[in-house]
Amino acid sequence: SQTIHQWPATLVQPVGSPLSLECTVEGTSNPNLYWYRQAAGRGLQLLFYSVGIGQISSEVPQNLSASRPQDRQFILSSKKLLLSDSGFYLCACPLKGSGNTIYFGEGSWLTVV
Amino acid sequence: AQSVTQPDIHITVSEGASLELRCNYSYGATPYLFWYVQSPGQGLQLLLKYFSGDTLVQGIKGFEAEFKRSQSSFNLRKPSVHWSDAAEYFCAVGARYGGSQGNLIFGKGTKLSVKP
Numbered sequence: 028s029q030t031i032h033q034w035p036a037t038l039v040q041p042v043g044s045p046l047s048l049e050c051t052v053e054g055t056s057n058p059n060l061y062w063y064r065q066a067a068g069r070g071l072q073l074l075f076y077s078v079g080i081g082q083i084s085s086e087v088p089q090n091l092s093a094s095r096p097q098d099r100q101f102i103l104s105s106k107k108l109l110l111s112d113s114g115f116y117l118c119a120c121p122l123k124g125s126g127n128t129i130y131f132g133e134g135s136w137l138t139v140v
Numbered sequence: 141a142q143s144v145t146q147p148d149i150h151i152t153v154s155e156g157a158s159l160e161l162r163c164n165y166s167y168g169a170t171p172y173l174f175w176y177v178q179s180p181g182q183g184l185q186l187l188l189k190y191f192s193g194d195t196l197v198q199g200i201k202g203f204e205a206e207f208k209r210s211q212s213s214f215n216l217r218k219p220s221v222h223w224s225d226a227a228e229y230f231c232a233v234g235a236r237y238g239g240s241q242g243n244l245i246f247g248k249g250t251k252l253s254v255k256p
Contacts, residue, residue: 061243070248071184071230086243117183128174129234129244131184 029054031132033118039138046091046105048135050118053099060101061119061129062093071117077101113139142167144231146247153221154255161216161250163231171233173214174244175205178228187229190214201225226254 032051040046052058062074073086075093083093090109094102101118118132145164153159165171172191176184188199195207205216214231228251232244 063244071232071244071246073243073245076243128186128189130186131176133183136181 029120029122029130031118031120031130033116033132033135035135036133037136037138039140040108042110042139043107046103046108046112046137048103048116048137050101050103050132051099052101052120055099055120055123057098058120058123060095062101062103063117063119063131065115065117065134066113074116075103108137108139110139113137142233142245144233144245144247146229146231146250148250149248150251150253152253152255155223156220159216159218159221159225159252161229161231161252163214163216163247165212165214165231165233165245167212167233167245169235170209171235173205173207174232174234175199175203175214175216176230176232177201178230178249180227184230187216221252221254223254223256226252228252 030053034049059078061076063071064074065071076084077095080095080098090112091103091105116135119129122128122130143166147162174189175187177187178184187203188197188205190197190207198204203216203218205214207214228249230249231247234244
């Protein structure tokens, strides 16, 4: 079956420190992958999506970057975190054979202090 | 501009009462429509989706939603709410075609509280 793994589940980082959140998908190949952020009171916002290895599209300008080094791996990074980067980060992927139905991982809670 | 509006930030209903969560969208073409639920500290779980066909769609946990094109709405309903339904609910729209498939636009969510 298709599953989405995210880690770490929670992270507390000081301002100015680097960030790396990882998402891996099992049970499918060459999926579209997405990073969403959920900030308090702001709903979910699409940050990046990728249609293949090395292909990244950014939806909003920000302090973050994304990379896709392998077919089923999607990484969210920052060189220097800001307080405003705090939030709940969700990796998502269409379920194979379900058309456009997007399924989400369990998320990574980031608190920048 | 494409957008999703969930007018109710917080709703409280009594257990056993009926529920309707509102969702209105603005989209340039016929969209795909989704409802997700999020329990505290958890990821999002898909409740139901509308792609085409019957405008009344059934989902998991006894939820249903009705697509009304004339009103640009996709309201979520449940005839009898259970305490375990307390969570936050998100409506989302997505593209049917093209490279932006899967790029969902979310409403800001409606938090549901259930009174015993």
